[in-house]
Every structure is written in structure tokens, then in C-alpha cells.
Amino acid sequence: xxxxxxxxxxxxxxxWALRYGADAVYIGGYDYSLRANANNFSIDDIKEAxxxxxxxxxxxxxxxxxxxxxxxxxxxxxxxxxLSESGVDAFIVSDMAxxxxxxxxxxxxxxxxxxxxxxxxxxxVKFWKSLGATRVVLGRECSRVDIIDILxxxxxxxxxxxxxxxxxxxxxxxxxxxxVTNRDSNRGGCSQVCRFSFSMDDNNDYQICSxxxxxxxxxxxxxxxxxxxLKIEGRMRSLYxxxxxVNAYKSIVTLVNEGNLSEDDILYYKKVLSRVSNRxxxxxxxxxxxxxxxxxxxxxxxxxxxxxxxxxxxDEEDGYAIIEQRNxxxxxxxxxxxxxxxxxxxxxxxxxxxxxxxxxxxAKHPQERLKxxxxxxxxxxxxxxxxxxxxx
Amino acid sequence: xxxxFMIPNKKDVSVFNEELILPLEDYSIGxxxxxxxxxxxxLSSVRDVSVIINKxxxxxxxNNIREIISNLDSVKYFFIEDLGLVNLIDKERIVxxxxxxxxxxxxxxxxxxxxxxxxxxSNELTIEELKEVRANTSSQLFYFLINKxxxxxxxxxxxxxxxxxxxxxxxxxxxxxxxxxxxxxxxVKEEKYGTVIFDNNIxxxxxxxxxxxxFNFIINFNNMSEEEASIVMKYYNDSNISEYVxxxxxxxxxxxxxxxxDLK
Numbered sequence: 256x257x258x259x260x261x262x263x264x265x266x267x268x269x270x271w272a273l274r275y276g277a278d279a280v281y282i283g284g285y286d287y288s289l290r291a292n293a294n295n296f297s298i299d300d301i302k303e304a305x306x307x308x309x310x311x312x313x314x315x316x317x318x319x320x321x322x323x324x325x326x327x328x329x330x331x332x333x334x335x336x337x338l339s340e341s342g343v344d345a346f347i348v349s350d351m352a353x354x355x356x357x358x359x360x361x362x363x364x365x366x367x368x369x370x371x372x373x374x375x376x377x378x379x380v381k382f383w384k385s386l387g388a389t390r391v392v393l394g395r396e397c398s399r400v401d402i403i404d405i406l407x408x409x410x411x412x413x414x415x416x417x418x419x420x421x422x423x424x425x426x427x428x429x430x431x432x433x434x435v436t437n438r439d440s441n442r443g444g445c446s447q448v449c450r451f452s453f454s455m456d457d458n459n460d461y462q463i464c465s466x467x468x469x470x471x472x473x474x475x476x477x478x479x480x481x482x483x484x485l486k487i488e489g490r491m492r493s494l495y496x497x498x499x500x501v502n503a504y505k506s507i508v509t510l511v512n513e514g515n516l517s518e519d520d521i522l523y524y525k526k527v528l529s530r531v532s533n534r535x536x537x538x539x540x541x542x543x544x545x546x547x548x549x550x551x552x553x554x555x556x557x558x559x560x561x562x563x564x565x566x567x568x569x570d571e572e573d574g575y576a577i578i579e580q581r582n583x584x585x586x587x588x589x590x591x592x593x594x595x596x597x598x599x600x601x602x603x604x605x606x607x608x609x610x611x612x613x614x615x616x617x618a619k620h621p622q623e624r625l626k627x628x629x630x631x632x633x634x635x636x637x638x639x640x641x642x643x644x645x646x647x
Numbered sequence: 648x649x650x651x652f653m654i655p656n657k658k659d660v661s662v663f664n665e666e667l668i669l670p671l672e673d674y675s676i677g678x679x680x681x682x683x684x685x686x687x688x689x690l691s692s693v694r695d696v697s698v699i700i701n702k703x704x705x706x707x708x709x710n711n712i713r714e715i716i717s718n719l720d721s722v723k724y725f726f727i728e729d730l731g732l733v734n735l736i737d738k739e740r741i742v743x744x745x746x747x748x749x750x751x752x753x754x755x756x757x758x759x760x761x762x763x764x765x766x767x768x769s770n771e772l773t774i775e776e777l778k779e780v781r782a783n784t785s786s787q788l789f790y791f792l793i794n795k796x797x798x799x800x801x802x803x804x805x806x807x808x809x810x811x812x813x814x815x816x817x818x819x820x821x822x823x824x825x826x827x828x829x830x831x832x833x834x835v836k837e838e839k840y841g842t843v844i845f846d847n848n849i850x851x852x853x854x855x856x857x858x859x860x861x862f863n864f865i866i867n868f869n870n871m872s873e874e875e876a877s878i879v880m881k882y883y884n885d886s887n888i889s890e891y892v893x894x895x896x897x898x899x900x901x902x903x904x905x906x907x908x909d910l911k
Contacts, residue, residue: 280877283816322750323753323754324751324772325750325776325779325780325783326776328751350750350751353751355753355757355760373703375704375729376704376706376731377731378709378731378732378734379731380731380736381731382730382733385731386761394683394703396802401707413908423801424799424800424801425703425800425802428746428800429798429799429800430771430796430799431799431833431844433898433903434831434833435829435831437904438903439881439904439905442750442903442905444904444905448826451828453825455809455823455824455835456822458813459827461809462809463835463842504731540802544802544803544804546804546807546808546811547812549808550808551804552809552812
């Protein structure tokens with residue numbers, strides 16, 4: 256079964272990712288991770304995350320994938336041992352120094368080679384395997400033929416990015432952030448200079464900014480090729496984004512495995528993903544070289560998303576559910592519920608009841624808890640959103 | 648300590664008696680001049696010549712390069728970015744040259760345990776970091792002493808796409824660009840196999856040359872203007888080169904921050 260691998264920037268998002276269908280999550284600790292400015296996890300958080308995941312028979316990988324300077328080595332052994340003793344399933348690593356320490360200390364977690372190494376051919380994958388790696392996260396520049404060639408020649412798990420932001424460069428081979436903003440991109444400080452604007456000749460709008468990645472059209476191919484893990488980018492993303500994207504891709508993989516994936520399913524989930532994304536996404540390198548349409552040229556094209564209306568906190572016996580508001584909606588609106596065990600379904604809002612047992616017409620206060628009448632069974636952890644309307 | 652030179656045009660082959668590093672045509676990126684297999688074979692038969700292969704090698708490249716390497720048996724060293732080449736080249740001829748990557752002594756020593764004892768260190772390290780690596784390994788260390796540093800390497804056509812979008816007719820694929828806020832000057836250069844961006848400042852470690860004992864120095868003239876190259880040619884051995892041409896060694900003197908809180 257092909258794994259859906261979700262990012263998680265903190266414990267709450269980790270739990271939601273796993274509830275919504277992720278088979279594994281990748282997280283970063285306070286140190287040595289490439290998202291230095293995310294909330295990240297303490298060792299105690301990591302222990303709780305692992306306990307939560309393992310109870311669901313799911314896995315947790317921890318990124319230790321910065322490029323290490325000498326001073327970073329000092330506490331590395333203690334950190335790796337603490338992670339290992341916590342029960343982490345794999346380290347995602349890039350620097351040879353980390354691989355050396357894992358092997359020398361004979362630590363139990365698997366070694367996964369980070370995409371920072373931009374592994375794009377069978378020989379580099381063989382090299383990592385010779386150092387004890389059980390999985391390689393391929394460079395996002397790999398095409399279908401690259402992936403097939405590697406799978407045919409090396410017996411190892413491959414992990415492929417399927418969704419989220421892209422580096423313009425080969426991963427790990429960009430230090431624009433260092434030189435333009437004095438923040439070390441390969442130690443978690445990337446300031447995304449690739450999204451800045453530059454002057455060239457008389458134009459001041461030169462950009463090298465890539466659109467985001469979406470491999471929704473090729474998930475079936477990747478599953479059938481035998482790719483072990485489909486990875487979603489975005490440790491800084493919101494709970495709603497993670498739940499929605501994980502749920503979409505998990506549903507697609509399930510449909511592929513059942514032999515039931517249809518064009519209508521793809522169209523529907525494309526719509527779902529486009530609603531939750533704040534940037535355009537395209538397949539990038541899988542079947543062709545990205546050209547003019549795979550980039551942005553006129554500044555950051557980002558739109559805020561207010562589709563996330565409420566969380567279901569609990570369902571009641573009397574046809575009501577208790578919800579927690581996230582964005583405004585009101586009586587008469589048609590909304591959609593979806594969840595880990597709830598197939599997406601719409602209903603019209605008939606009534607809200609507030610904590611003073613008053614009937615109100617609108618859910619307008621952030622994180623306000625309300626009772627809402629629902630004409631079918633909903634469950635704790637379901638999400639209420641603006642309906643996905645499918646128009647061909 | 649040896650010096651290795653990367654020259655910006657073919658006529659300079661005869662200018663330098665020291666060791667040359669030649670970019671292999673179709674397998675390298677970011678240079679002003681490339682050398683064919685035949686040219687490298689001919690040169691390596693009469694003098695010490697090394698080759699740089701700094702492209703990431705996708706399926707056809709990795710399948711084709713095995714035979715190319717077998718034809719280059721007189722080449723002294725291969726400076727490699729793609730670690731897949733470790734399986735295809737004699738270990739004693741490999742110099743690991745992962746751009747910006749090798750930054751600590753444990754990494755250097757782990758390569759040595761795999762019988763690879765030559766690496767290029769990142770030149771974003773401070774002088775103290777460089778000396779600490781030197782003190783903790785017996786491997787041969789290489790260092791770009793003078794270089795327009797490559798800051799970004801992409802497989803994308805980042806100039807051509809912009810020209811297409813803007814309907815600009817141009818065959819100039821090497822441009823000076825300026826970041827609009829910081830006013831930082833960069834060089835963007837699109838080639839057949841992708842796009843690279845360089846710092847327009849020349850990096851020079853000459854101020855600390857005397858402290859970098861036991862390093863092999865690489866002096867790269869590519870992507871410099873003719874004027875810059877001629878000055879560097881004259882003063883590359885001079886620790887006061889900054890008196891003659893604008894150079895930068897900020898990262899040799901300053902640790903770089905990586906969390907927002909590190910920025911003062």
C-alpha cells in the first residue's frame with residue numbers, strides 16, 4: 256500500500272494529519288531541521304506524537320536535514336539518541352555527518368535521504384543504500400523515466416513529492432537567502448528569495464518563482480510504478496490545509512487500489528485542492544520540462560482562503576452538533592461536511608444555538624462554540640467548509 | 648598546497664602552467680567555456696588536467712557518462728557534484744564538490760572512510776570553521792579561493808521563460824539582475840541544461856591565505872568581466888587583492904544566522 260506522508264508543524268496538526276488519512280508524518284525538532292522558524296517539536300512532543308501515531312499503526316519521521324557546521328555537531332549524538340529512544344521510525348537526513356553518527360551509534364530508526372541531496376539517478380540512490388539508507392526522497396526534478404530507471408535498478412523505497420511548494424533550484428543548491436538576506440537556507444533559514452522581484456535591463460519585474468506542485472493527475476501512475484511514499488510539502492501549513500490535502504490524496508490512492516478511480520473523482524479532488532491552495536499548482540517535471548506557464552512573473556499570486564467554516568467538536572443525540580467557528584457563515588448558507596469517516600456531504604444551515612441557549616442567525620465570532628442542526632450524522636473532528644461545486 | 652585554475656576561454660590553456668580544472672561539455676553548468684572529451688584527452692596526455700562534472704545527472708546522463716569516463720583515463724581528478732559518480736570513478740581520482748554542502752569535519756571524515764579523501768569545502772564557512780575542519784581531518788581539502796560563487800542551480804529555463812512571457816526578442820541569456828529591495832547584484836545565466844545564478848561580487852579568501860595552510864586553492868576566472876579577470880590574473884597570489892579589485896569575504900568573518908531570532 257502506497258504511503259501518504261504528511262507534514263506537521265506541531266502536535267495538533269500531526270494529529271489532524273493522521274486522523275485525516277496520513278499513513279506517516281514528518282516533523283522537525285527544535286534543532287537541525289530545515290524549517291527553523293516553524294513551531295516544531297520538543298522531545299516530549301515527539302514522544303507524544305509517536306505514541307499517538309503508533310496507536311494508529313502509523314509512523315513518524317523526524318527531519319535532521321540541515322547542513323551541519325562544526326558547532327552543530329556538539330549536541331548531535333544526544334539528540335539522535337533521544338529521538339531513537341523516543342521510538343522515531345526514521346531520520347530524514349542529508350549531511351554525511353548525521354549518517355555517520357546514526358551508523359556508528361547503531362541507532363534503530365531507518366535512514367531516509369532528504370530531497371536536499373537532489374538524488375535523481377540510480378547510481379546516487381545505490382550510493383545512499385550502501386550507507387544504510389532504506390529510503391531516498393527523490394529530487395523534485397525527477398521525471399517519470401528517471402523514477403522508472405531507479406525502481407528497475409535499485410531495491411529500495413522511493414519517496415516522491417506530490418503536492419506543495421517547489422524550490423526553483425535543485426534542493427540544497429540555493430544559497431540566495433544567505434547572500435541577499437543573510438539567512439542560511441541550508442540550516443533552516445531560507446527567506447524564499449526566489450519569490451522576490453529583480454530588475455533586469457529596464458524591467459523591474461524579473462522573477463524566478465515557481466508555481467506549486469500538484470501530481471494529482473499522476474498519482475495512479477506513481478502507485479502502479481511502485482513508489483513507496485507520496486509526500487506532501489508544507490510543515491508551516493494550517494490544520495485545514497493539511498486535513499484537506501491529506502484527505503484528498505488518501506482518497507485517490509484508496510480509489511486506485513480499489514480499481515475505482517474515475518475522471519470525475521480526479522476532477523472533484525482537483526477542485527478540492529484548488530480551493531485550499533493559495534497558489535497555482537502544476538505537475539512540474541514528471542512528464543515534461545516546466546516552461547513559461549509553470550512560473551510566476553508578476554509578484555506573489557496568493558489569495559487568502561476562508562473556506563474553513565468550523566470544526567465539529569462533538570455530535571449530539573438530538574440531530575445537533577457542537578462546532579467551533581473558524582470563518583463567518585449564517586443561517587440559509589449551504590455548507591459541506593467532510594471528515595476522516597464522513598464522506599463529503601452538503602446541508603443548509605437551519606439554526607445556530609449559542610452558549611446562552613439563544614437561537615442566532617450567524618456564526619461570526621472566532622472560535623465561538625455553537626450548536627448547529629445537522630440533518631445527518633457527523634463526527635468529532637469533521638470539518639465544515641464552503642461547498643466544493645463541481646463545474647465541468 | 649596546490650593551485651588549480653578554471654579558465655574562461657580556450658586560449659588561456661597555454662597561459663597557465665599550473666593545474667587546470669576543465670568543465671566537461673554537456674555534463675557541467677555555469678562556465679564560460681566547456682571542453683569536449685577529445686580536447687580533454689589530448690590535454691591530459693601532455694599535462695596535469697582535472698575535470699569538473701557539476702551537473703545533476705538524470706537517466707540518460709548517468710547511463711552515458713560511464714563510457715565517457717573510461718575514455719578519460721589520463722585525467723587526474725574528477726570534481727563531482729552528483730554522488731552517483733562515486734560508483735563510476737576510481738575513488739582516488741574523486742574530489743567531492745557538492746556546491747555549498749560540505750561544511751564540517753565529520754562529513755569529510757566519513758567520505759574518507761569510504762576511501763574518498765578529497766573534498767571541496769563550502770566557502771560560506773568562517774575562517775575559524777575552516778581551520779577547525781583542517782585540524783580534524785587528514786583528507787585533502789580544496790577551497791574556491793577566488794570565485795564568482797554560484798548561488799543557485801536550477802533545471803528550469805529561467806531567462807527564456809521570462810523573455811517568452813514578456814515577448815522580448817533576445818539571444819542574451821546572461822544578464823545582470825538586481826534584487827529590488829536589497830539592491831544586491833547577481834548574474835543570471837541560462838544554458839542548455841538549466842539556469843544558474845552567481846554573486847556579481849568576486850569572492851576572495853586571499854586576506855586569510857596565510858591561515859589556510861594545507862588547503863588546495865581553486866581560482867576560477869569564469870563569469871568575471873575581462874577587466875576583473877585581468878586584475879585577478881595579476882594579483883591572485885596577493886593577500887591584498889582587495890586593493891585592486893572589488894572582492895567580498897563576508898562569510899569568512901561572520902557567522903550566518905538561520906533563525907529569525909538570530910538576526911540582530
